[in-house]
Amino acid sequence: MKFETAYSLTLDDKLSIYDVRDLNFDETADFDSDKDSFLCPNDACRAAFDTGSNTLSTFNAKNVNYQRTPHFKNKTSTRHIDGCRYGSTHKTATGENDDEREENFPSEFVLTRRQYERKAPLTGAEGNIPQDAAKTPSNRVSISHSTNDSTPDKTSVFAHPVECYVSNIDDKDKLKSMPLKIGEHTATYWTFFKKIEYLQDNKGLIYWGKIKAIKDYTSSFRIDFEKKVWLDKKPYSVNVYLSKKLIENYRKRTAFLEQIKAAVDSERALYCFFYGVTPELKQVPSKKNPEQTFGVFSANIENLDHLIIREAPGVD
Numbered sequence: 546m547k548f549e550t551a552y553s554l555t556l557d558d559k560l561s562i563y564d565v566r567d568l569n570f571d572e573t574a575d576f577d578s579d580k581d582s583f584l585c586p587n588d589a590c591r592a593a594f595d596t597g598s599n600t601l602s603t604f605n606a607k608n609v610n611y612q613r614t615p616h617f618k619n620k621t622s623t624r625h626i627d628g629c630r631y632g633s634t635h636k637t638a639t640g641e642n643d644d645e646r647e648e649n650f651p652s653e654f655v656l657t658r659r660q661y662e663r664k665a666p667l668t669g670a671e672g673n674i675p676q677d678a679a680k681t682p683s684n685r686v687s688i689s690h691s692t693n694d695s696t697p698d699k700t701s702v703f704a705h706p707v708e709c710y711v712s713n714i715d716d717k718d719k720l721k722s723m724p725l726k727i728g729e730h731t732a733t734y735w736t737f738f739k740k741i742e743y744l745q746d747n748k749g750l751i752y753w754g755k756i757k758a759i760k761d762y763t764s765s766f767r768i769d770f771e772k773k774v775w776l777d778k779k780p781y782s783v784n785v786y787l788s789k790k791l792i793e794n795y796r797k798r799t800a801f802l803e804q805i806k807a808a809v810d811s812e813r814a815l816y817c818f819f820y821g822v823t824p825e826l827k828q829v830p831s832k833k834n835p836e837q838t839f840g841v842f843s844a845n846i847e848n849l850d851h852l853i854i855r856e857a858p859g860v861d
């Protein structure tokens with residue numbers, strides 16, 4: 546079975562696999578999931594076993610361009626106490642597709658990044674102190690994430706709601722029934738994800754579409770979308786610009802460059818998802834005849850945390 550969250554021994558906190566990926570790629574964070582231990586998120590279950598050996602494995606924690614849904618899972622040696630729901634070997638209703646879809650839908654996409662506080666190094670038996678006793682509430686950074694055993698309800702990692710949408714695209718009823726809040730706006734997953742050609746329908750949504758081309762310019766990348774926006778019976782191209790200065794200063798620079806450079810050369814169908822800006826109609830000079838202008842829907846991406854380029858089989 547998949548775990549929606551796991552307890553990280555080094556961070557003394559429960560993380561989703563998307564948090565783990567975000568930390569692995571973050572060059573400002575001293576974190577490597579291969580050097581951490583991930584344990585059962587059930588507090589009682591975790592306390593019953595030796596933390597050093599009863600660990601979970603991670604799937605796609607480090608793969609920049611993944612196709613199958615990342616997750617934590619039991620190793621063959623992982624044990625759970627009786628009654629721990631993570632010990633169940635029963636297949637879910639989706640059967641063999643268990644590993645192929647994201648079943649934990651966060652109800653909120655938080656726009657400010659989650660802060661992780663590394664706990665002090667363990668000494669001796671201290672590691673066995675129940676975690677609540679070891680925490681001083683006053684110096685805990687107040688994070689808007691649940692630290693109890695229930696399913697975490699919020700995420701600040703954009704890849705998480707995107708994976709929910711993409712991996713469940715064959716289940717529209719589910720996407721139409723799952724709520725999602727971003728900022729002050731609450732809708733369902735289905736309505737929050739808007740095909741790029743319909744971007745005029747509403748502002749402030751997660752726009753997405755198939756990539757036609759990615760142009761590598763001196764100071765920016767331009768992502769052109771395949772579909773056009775129609776306005777007054779005329780079609781207009783849509784694109785977004787990613788400033789190279791923004792990428793240079795990005796905390797996940799290496800992973801991002803690896804991803805976009807692979808995308809530039811890719812022969813596979815790739816899709817771009819972004820949140821935070823809405824492309825607007827602009828008049829730009831024509832290359833052939835600079836005195837002429839033509840209209841294009843365009844936007845400058847402002848936050849690379851809120852943009853993803855990925856494969857998305859089945860969404861068209």
Ligand SMILES: [Zn+2]
Pocket residue numbers: 585586587590591624625626629630631632
């Ligand atoms: Zn357990």
